[in-house]
Each structure stands twice: as structure tokens, then as C-alpha cells.
Amino acid sequence: MIRIAIQSKGRLSEESLALLREAGIRIDELKRKFLARAADFPLEVLYLRDDDIPGVVAGGSADLGIVGYNEVAETGAEVRVVRKMGFGTCRLSLAIPKAQEYTGPSFFEGKRIATSYPNVLSGWLRENGVKADICKIMGSVEISPAAGLADAIFDIVSSGGTLVSNGLKEVETVLCSEAVLIARPDLDAEKQQILDKLLFRLDAVMSSVGKKYILMNIPNDKLAEAVKVLPALRSPTVMPLAAEGWCSLHSVVEERELWDKIEKLKALGAEGILVLHLDKVID
């Protein structure tokens, strides 16, 4: 049995549970309790506030956790980052009132900076030889300059909309973050084996993100050119069609390149192009 800590409610909860579900691990979400046992995998889920996850994993009360890398960095917890999960992407940035001119890190000398991430911030200030006053605030950091509580803020930024609507501008990106899977450093052999099994499934799910399965009919004399448009995992699958002079070509493409490739394939004479959802990719 392995125990994973995930955020009980917040930005990372749904995607963490969805990822486990996609990996074939069902947890009864209707009865979301403090601790829940998966139906068909030796795993239990511990629901916590995100701030507590790195410490609980480092302390061994949970073996694994899914949490923003920003929390791992802030707590300095001794955990292993096993995988980047590809969701919850954001950055920890310094922002100042938009009317002010930014002159580089020395701008912050002697200034008061509001943040919920004092440890990451003090590391950056130290590296840049800047002495500033850190004011720790746990919520609504972005309103502190307008409220006269601080000269600048150091906070999570995603789209940047919150900064703009509070009359602030981002001037330094200090840390790029996303949800990560963390593990305690001293997993025993049995738990490591369960983790390996879990990683095999999670990798298959995560590898399918942003990819589509594409198949089409193509004239034989255009096949070589079509294959160049469609590099697949190893190489595209080609199957003969009953109609003479034609074959069926199957491949996997990155979603962001999909339309560009479809246009090229159409121009080569491809017909009956089908694009399908890809559930898992097992290398």
C-alpha cells in the first residue's frame, strides 16, 4: 500500500484526481474524506491543504504527493521530485505599480515586498545582493501596494490578469512552477515497486496529452511524401486498401501541428482523413 497526498480543494485537486482516474485508479469522490482507499490499486489518498503536502511527504506520513513546485521550493522539504505533471503551470514573480520605472533588482533595495513565499523571495534577494523588507501575507497579496501595505509584491502569476486589474506590472520571474509528483526519499522496496507501477500508468496518460491519432487513405505514389509529413512514434503504419493503388496510413501527431499537417496531406491527395482521441501512449 502506498499513500499519496493531494490537495483537498483548490486549483490542483480536480486534475490530480482526473490523472489518477485516467490511470485506472478509482477513488470514491462522492465520499471525499480525509483518507480514501482506491478500489483497484494498492493506493490511498490523503486530502490536504497544498501548503502541508511537502512537509507531510518529507516527514513520511504520506509516501507521495501532487503539489505545485512553488510549495516544494518554499517549504524546502526534503522530497524527491519524481515527475513534472504538465498542469498547474504558473510562475512566482515580482511585480510593482505599473506607473513606476523598473531599474533592475536594485529597485527593491530598502523596499517593502508583500508575499506568501518569503523563503523563495529571500533566496532571490540574497542572490542579487538586495536588502528588502519582506512582509508575509497569506491571501490577497496583490492588493497590498494599493492598500499602502507594501511597495511591491512577490506572488503567483498565471495569465497576468490579476496583476493588470490591480495596476501592477511583472518585472522579474523568479521561479517557474507546475504540479509535480513528489516522493519521500526513503521509500522501501515494496513501495518503490508500487510507485514504478503507478509511474508506468501515469507516463502512458501524460504521453497522450496534446496528441491525436490520425488515419487516412492515400494514393500509393504519394505515400513516401505523406510519411515525411507524419513522423510517428516509430514510423507510421501503412496498410493496403482493397481499392488498387491506395493504402491506409495511420500515425500520431501533436495537436498543435494537426491542421498544418492535414493541409499538407490534403494537398498530396489524402482522402477520408479521421482524427481520433488518443487515450494512452505506452512506449
Ligand code: PRT
Ligand atoms: O486551500 P489550499 O491551501 O490547499 O489552496 P491555496 O488557495 O493555497 O492554493 P490554490 O488552490 O489557489 O493553488 C494551488 C496551486 O495551483 C498553487 O500552489 C500553484 O502551484 C498552482 N497555480 C497555478 C496557481 C495559479 N496557477 C494561480 N493563478 N495558484 C494560484 N494562482 C492565483 C495567484 O495567487 C493570483 O492570485 O491566481 C492569481 C493570478 O492568476 P492570473 O491568471 O490572474 O495571473
Ligand code: ZN
Ligand atoms: Zn495553500
